Amino acid sequence: MANENVIEVRGLRNAFGEQVIHDDLSLDVRRGEILGVVGGSGTGKSVLMRSIIGLQRPSAGHISVLGENLLDDDTSGDNGVRRRWGVLFQGGALFSTLTVAQNVQVPLREFYPHFSQQLLDEIAVTKILLSGLPAEAALKFPAELSGGMKKRAGLARALAMDPELLFLDEPTAGLDPIGAAKFDALTRELQKTLGLTVFLITHDLDSLHAICDRVAVIADRRVIAIGKIQELLKSKHPWIQEYFSGPRGRAANRGHTA
Amino acid sequence: MSDTPDFEFEDGKDGKPALILTGDLTIATIGDLDPRLRKLDSEISTVDLSNVGHVDTIGAWLIERTARENNAAIIHADSDTSKLLQRVAEQQIDEIPVAKELIPINRILSEIGESVTIAASTMLAFLGFIGQVVVAFFRVLVNPRHIRLNATVMRFEMVGIRALGIIGLMSFLIGIVIAQQGAIALQQFGAEVFTINLIGRLTFRELGVLMTAIMIAGRSGSAFAAQIGTMKITEEIDAMRTIGVSPIEALVLPRTLATILWMPLLGFYASIVAVVGGGLLCWVVLEIPPVTFIQRLREVTPITDFYVGLIKAPVFGAIIAMAGCFQGLRVKNNAEEVGLKTTAAVVQAIFLVIVLDAFFAVFFSSIGWD
Numbered sequence: 001m002a003n004e005n006v007i008e009v010r011g012l013r014n015a016f017g018e019q020v021i022h023d024d025l026s027l028d029v030r031r032g033e034i035l036g037v038v039g040g041s042g043t044g045k046s047v048l049m050r051s052i053i054g055l056q057r058p059s060a061g062h063i064s065v066l067g068e069n070l071l072d073d074d075t076s077g078d079n080g081v082r083r084r085w086g087v088l089f090q091g092g093a094l095f096s097t098l099t100v101a102q103n104v105q106v107p108l109r110e111f112y113p114h115f116s117q118q119l120l121d122e123i124a125v126t127k128i129l130l131s132g133l134p135a136e137a138a139l140k141f142p143a144e145l146s147g148g149m150k151k152r153a154g155l156a157r158a159l160a161m162d163p164e165l166l167f168l169d170e171p172t173a174g175l176d177p178i179g180a181a182k183f184d185a186l187t188r189e190l191q192k193t194l195g196l197t198v199f200l201i202t203h204d205l206d207s208l209h210a211i212c213d214r215v216a217v218i219a220d221r222r223v224i225a226i227g228k229i230q231e232l233l234k235s236k237h238p239w240i241q242e243y244f245s246g247p248r249g250r251a252a253n254r255g256h257t258a
Numbered sequence: 259m260s261d262t263p264d265f266e267f268e269d270g271k272d273g274k275p276a277l278i279l280t281g282d283l284t285i286a287t288i289g290d291l292d293p294r295l296r297k298l299d300s301e302i303s304t305v306d307l308s309n310v311g312h313v314d315t316i317g318a319w320l321i322e323r324t325a326r327e328n329n330a331a332i333i334h335a336d337s338d339t340s341k342l343l344q345r346v347a348e349q350q351i352d353e354i355p356v357a358k359e360l361i362p363i364n365r366i367l368s369e370i371g372e373s374v375t376i377a378a379s380t381m382l383a384f385l386g387f388i389g390q391v392v393v394a395f396f397r398v399l400v401n402p403r404h405i406r407l408n409a410t411v412m413r414f415e416m417v418g419i420r421a422l423g424i425i426g427l428m429s430f431l432i433g434i435v436i437a438q439q440g441a442i443a444l445q446q447f448g449a450e451v452f453t454i455n456l457i458g459r460l461t462f463r464e465l466g467v468l469m470t471a472i473m474i475a476g477r478s479g480s481a482f483a484a485q486i487g488t489m490k491i492t493e494e495i496d497a498m499r500t501i502g503v504s505p506i507e508a509l510v511l512p513r514t515l516a517t518i519l520w521m522p523l524l525g526f527y528a529s530i531v532a533v534v535g536g537g538l539l540c541w542v543v544l545e546i547p548p549v550t551f552i553q554r555l556r557e558v559t560p561i562t563d564f565y566v567g568l569i570k571a572p573v574f575g576a577i578i579a580m581a582g583c584f585q586g587l588r589v590k591n592n593a594e595e596v597g598l599k600t601t602a603a604v605v606q607a608i609f610l611v612i613v614l615d616a617f618f619a620v621f622f623s624s625i626g627w628d
Contacts, residue, residue: 083286096592101355112285119292121354126319129349138355143591162285162314193341194315 004031006165006197007052012061014047021047022058023221034191034198036208038243039218045201046090048218049167052199053087066165083111085165086158090173092150094142100128100153101138104160111161123160131156132186148179159190165197166190172204184210205244205252217243229253261311263291267300274303277330279310283317295324308334318342384606387584391514394506406512413516417478421524425473429461429528432469433535436460441544450544454551457536458559466529467521467567468615471574474517474524475607479582482513483603486586487596495587505587514579521575522568529567562627570618574611581607 007029014022021044029035039045050056052063054070063071068081094103101124108120115123128138131152142150151171158166168187172180188211191198202208208215209229216226219239225232233244233253243249263281277298281287305325307313313321322343325332335343360368398404440456486509489495495505533555540546546554585603589595622628 097594099357108285114290116293118296118354121356122319122323123316125354126315126346126349130315130345135353135355139357141591159315162316193338193345195338 005029006031006066007199008062008064009048009052010062012048012051012058012063014044014051014056014058020221022051022061025061025218025222027216027223027226029197029199030214031197032191032195033213034187034200034211036212036215037199037201037218038203038208038215040239043218044221045218046169049169049199049201053085053167079111083107083161084163085167086161086163087167088151088154088158088169088171090169092142092154094150094153094157096142099139099141100133100145100156101125103142103153104128104157106157107160124156127156127159128153130159130190132182148175148183151175151183155186159194162194163196165199168198168200168202170201170203172202172207177206180204180207181210187211205249206255209252209256261287262289263287263310263317265291265295267302268306274301276304276306277302277324277328278306278308279321281309282311282313283320284312284314285316288317288320292320295320298324298328302328302330305330305332306334307332307336307339310335310339313339313342315342315346318346322346380606383588384581384584387587388580390506391510391580391583394504394511398507398511404507406508409508409512410515413512414520416481417474417513417516418520418524421474421477421520422527424477425470425524425528426531428469428473429466429531430535432465433457433461433532433537434539436465436532437536437539438543441539451546451554453536453540453544454546454554455558457533457540458555459563461529461532461536462559463563463566464615464619466532467525467571467574468611470521470525470528470571471578471611472608474521474575475578475581475604475611478513478517479578479607480600480604482579482582483586483589483600484596486583487589487599490587490589491591491593491596510580510583510587513583514576517575517579518572519575521578522571525567525571560627562622566618566622566627570615573614577610577614578607581610 005028007027009025009027012022012025012027013020025048027048037045037048047056051058052065057071061071062069066081066084070081094100095106098106101121104124104127105120108115108123125135125138129135133149133152133156137145137149137153142153145153151174155168155171158168171187172183175183184207187198187200190196191211200207200212212229214227215229215232216223217232217237217240218224219237224237225235225240229244232240235241244253261281263279263283265277265279267275268278269275283291302324305321307321318339321332324330326347332343359365437453437457440453441450444450444452444456486495486505489509495509498505498508537548537551537555540551541548582603585599585606589599
């Protein structure tokens, strides 16, 4: 079971008109790991995530998530998979007309309508505290939250269903370094206590060093390298060299090896 | 594979029974366990987890809550579960925040009070806004460099030219309806020739401009509110302000000027098309030939009717455009607000137009234009 793949992507091709984003991209995410996905802006990291969670239909390829093929015509099992994953979008994507607590309860109400309001409230507060927000935030509307709090509220909603698999799209972008470090620690802690598998898109070199078990690099429309950072540092690919050995990359590396 | 959770009691220490939980405690399996655990009738000394399978955070919360409420100890938890329990216990939920609900009578009273204050403050704010627009207008007049000519001309197309089709069709049909209903009523007295008076006076004086105003409020007033409201949410308006561009000058004035300029043109066009529709019906049904119809129309419709329509139209246009922009600028926070304010813009515009129309009617008759 240890090396079981939670996500398998094979020969993925995504194209918008003439513009090809992915071509013959393959990627495995193993159970229980935090996989960091990096790549320059516009290399299709978010498109890859959207393809995996079924928001973007690729023009070719095979994707299976938690053993379910989301691209075939049989949609009977799709909702079963949806209740086993949680997604945190870049901007939080909270429903703006609902309070934070109601946002967290949306997936619960959808899949478990028999839960009492009392239990729903308790679960919502548990998840809100779990994601590092104060309990008072439960009654606030998304517009009343700061950017960092929105991300945490989005995380609380992503965790509502106790998912096995968590997708995070640039969770630390736009957070101050202290907030980002806390978010990293939180992700790591949740991954350990809940046994999560995390698919993490990030630009944050510190996050990569701090919490990722493996890192996948997307360039030239494919995953050009995947492995521990130490292994990636040995790669000769110019983009990887520049990414990890540029001034910011070196600083982050020093910070975590010293 | 997954076991439905259940519980049973066993004799424990201190004469209180021990609660033995069995099965998987996860979100997907707990089913009715929550209400049953809430209704435990006997006190318990310990919660025994030795027969429990998989536990997730919701299961952990149930265990922790049951133990805490009964002052019971949790025993025989495996290492993963204890980690979860510890995490859940650390959170110290003293009180679940719940939105306060007022008793019905208080809620009704507070809602009435709120609506009254909102209506009053909205009206005041709208007056202030009209003042701002007027000030901006004169500032632009003094300093013509600030006129956004391109934006204004672009609004000409959106507000005016693209509305020609629908307003024409609407007015044509209204002309037919007036003529037809008038003919039926007047035929009883053998006075069907007065249908022409009805068509001429009604369309030029009232209906041409009024129906155009309602159509423009629905078509352009709502569009203004939605456009500006969305720009407010995406912080475009704030960006404008920080750059030093006044949103009133850049967004509100072009829309208002375009609507003020186009309302008389559209109102006149609507009246003419309505007269054509009415004339057509008179020709077909009442057998009044077009030449007679026009001749008679010129005799019975005073030129002041035409002036009345022409004077009212730009005022209505200004009200519609400013109500739309005003409501758009009041949008804040979320997407639902855009919808609410757009509705408010249309309702406010049509309401004000009709109120003003009543004032105009009294005013023009008292100066002898009847």
